[in-house]
Amino acid sequence: MFLEFDETLRNKFLNLLDFPQKEKDLIISFLRKFKNREEFYLTGGSVRALFTSEKITDLDLTVKENVVDLVLFAQKFLNYHFVPLSPEWGIYRLAKGKNTIDFTSFRGETIEEDLKKRDFTFNAMGLPVKALFENRFLILDPFSGYKDLKEGVIRAISEENIIEDPLRILRGYRFFAYGFGKIEEKTRNFFRIHKQKINRCAKERILQELLYILISNKTFETFKLMDEDNLLTEIFPYLEKAKGIPQPTFHHLDVKDHLLETLRWTEKILENPQKYLEIEKTDEMENEDFILSVKLAGLFHDLGKAYTFEIKERITFYGHEKVSAELFKIMAENLRFKKDLINKVCNLIKNHMRPFHLLNEKEKGSLTLRAKRNLIKDVPYLKELFIVCMADSYASQGPDKEPDYEERLRTFFHELFELKEQLEKESQKKRLITGDDLIKLGFKPGPLFKEILQDVEIQILEKKFVSKEELLEYIKEKYSKEKL
Incomplete structure (x- = not known):
């Protein structure tokens, strides 16, 4: 259940931590203060990143008890903005610039019960905070997420978790778009069965996942897969x-x-x-x-x-x-x-x-x-x-x-x-014919002005007239009947 790694993985974590250096130092100092605390874990993407080399811009910290005291202490220590995401569920956020640190209470009595409620196996690993400061670098991996990452398998922990938050369906395709591997067939079947539930999710959450997929370099492959699973038409x-x-x-x-x-x-x-x-x-x-x-x-x-x-x-x-x-x-x-x-x-x-x-x-x-x-x-x-x-x-x-x-x-x-380049160059030049010139010719301001000026622009581009005098004669001859 616990996997042990050498010192290089600890160093990798510090290198991947994509926070301003001063704030990174403060975060490490904050975590060091709790190096002896049991039941205090880093979870989610920041642990997964150790094996995928993703930059870590967000941290997820999970603690068994006293989460409010912990997050308020962290807010003062780090000088981050405090956001109570879902206090009823014990979920709080600290934010500053592009970085966030989420604090949550265990969902269940143990960390294993908490991880069991996550979306995919590779997101259900936990790094004890104390392991950052000990000789042994241990990672809790109760659902073989490390193995699935190595083998390129996107595997849902359970059907129940998909039903609980159907957005996880779209997240599964997003992980496919970013090269985490193939979606395991049983998981794809969960997605097919519960595809209609996706529209129960907040539109803003659906949009964010779609944007991730659309800016990836595997949008077609991902949408094709979603189409095969009859999800694409649920969204579009x-x-x-x-x-x-x-x-x-x-x-x-x-x-x-x-x-x-x-x-x-x-x-x-x-x-x-x-x-x-x-x-x-x-x-x-x-x-x-x-x-x-x-x-x-x-x-x-x-x-x-x-x-x-x-x-x-x-x-x-x-x-x-x-x-x-x-x-x-x-x-x-x-x-x-x-x-x-x-x-x-x-x-x-x-x-x-x-x-x-x-x-x-x-x-x-x-x-x-x-x-x-x-x-x-x-x-x-x-x-x-x-x-x-x-x-x-x-x-x-x-x-x-x-x-x-x-x-x-x-x-x-x-x-x-x-x-287009020629038009842009012409627009920077002083106009041969202006609205004032048209007024002097007896034309009244209105839609005809725009029509005449556009016509003049074409005549100049086609090099039919090169002087102001010639253009004025052309305008008088062509548009004199429309003055009134």
């Missing part, structure tokens, strides 16, 4: 109707599988944008908001197809972009996603077809500079749109798909980037 219910919806021969998958395949490609592109987009990977592309927006837009970009599907002479999905954005917004608001992120993803979803339409116009010779400029103005997230559209294309491999389509789409996006 509108996905259910997408199953089995056929698509035109440009595609090789039904709508639901296409959405998951697009998610897979967004991850591949994010990992290696040079290969698929011919652009360098930037810090911006590793930003959490960037990653979340492209993965969510990729996963839900065609969600509305299930609700706009028609067969007349051929399969159509008229207006599916707008419906997709509306359905995503309903789900995202329900899950408490940030408003700014929801708006960004909706923008990407609503506009994801426009680059394909513009490319088609370009290849027919009818594409205008104005149409390209309007797309750039309407979608401030051109790089994110690039990834979503390329992922959508790579995820469509039907018999009528042109083999060089991605190359043509990539070339077109690079043209858009060049135009």
Whole structure:
């Protein structure tokens, strides 16, 4: 039940402790004061980290009795902010910056009874505080969590614990996403049986686990697993109707599988944008908001197809972009996603077809500079749109798909980037025509002002006029009838 390790593991604990050095010293000093206290343990992630090398930013301390006295002493000693999480259950938190220290009373008479109520075996190990200051470094492991960590097994301690807190279902998939191993089959069966209970959990708790999964590099694999276990549609219910919806021969998958395949490609592109987009990977592309927006837009970009599907002479999905954005917004608001992120993803979803339409116009010779400029103005997230559209294309491999389509789409996006750069340079220059000039010509301020100024911008970009005088003559000739 107790595993013994050498001095190196103690040193590893101190090295992994990711607190400011002054606070780390205070924490060790605080713990040393209780080196002779029995029934006082470090538990949870900070013990697991000894074997996974995760940085320890949070500590979980479990004590048999007098937890209130202990946490109040620690609060004064460490000068942390005191948060009474659940006093009725003996759960308290100290917080400062990115770090937290949780104090809990044993759930049960013994530490073994307490650990038995945890989620997974590798989270049910206990490190006696006194072991940090003794020659023998002992870890209590009543459920073989160390063995499961080494063998890459995610194993629930009991079905009862899953029922008690169904969020543990989502936590299990999160541990899969972060490479802790495969979910043991019996545990997966618990997840399948109790999947509907997940929606009893607070939306904020569900969201936090989803965010962990979405920013991992195994989102597709994890969501695919969740889909196999029928959990994905419990969280994102509108996905259910997408199953089995056929698509035109440009595609090789039904709508639901296409959405998951697009998610897979967004991850591949994010990992290696040079290969698929011919652009360098930037810090911006590793930003959490960037990653979340492209993965969510990729996963839900065609969600509305299930609700706009028609067969007349051929399969159509008229207006599916707008419906997709509306359905995503309903789900995202329900899950408490940030408003700014929801708006960004909706923008990407609503506009994801426009680059394909513009490319088609370009290849027919009818594409205008104005149409390209309007797309750039309407979608401030051109790089994110690039990834979503390329992922959508790579995820469509039907018999009528042109083999060089991605190359043509990539070339077109690079043209858009060049135009965007040109527009930004022009915007920094002093305007040849201003609102004052239009007033002097007799125009009244209003919607027409915007239309004329945008027209002028296009004329300058197309180099049709280079002087103010020429532009003023052009405006008078074209818009004189609209003055009134």
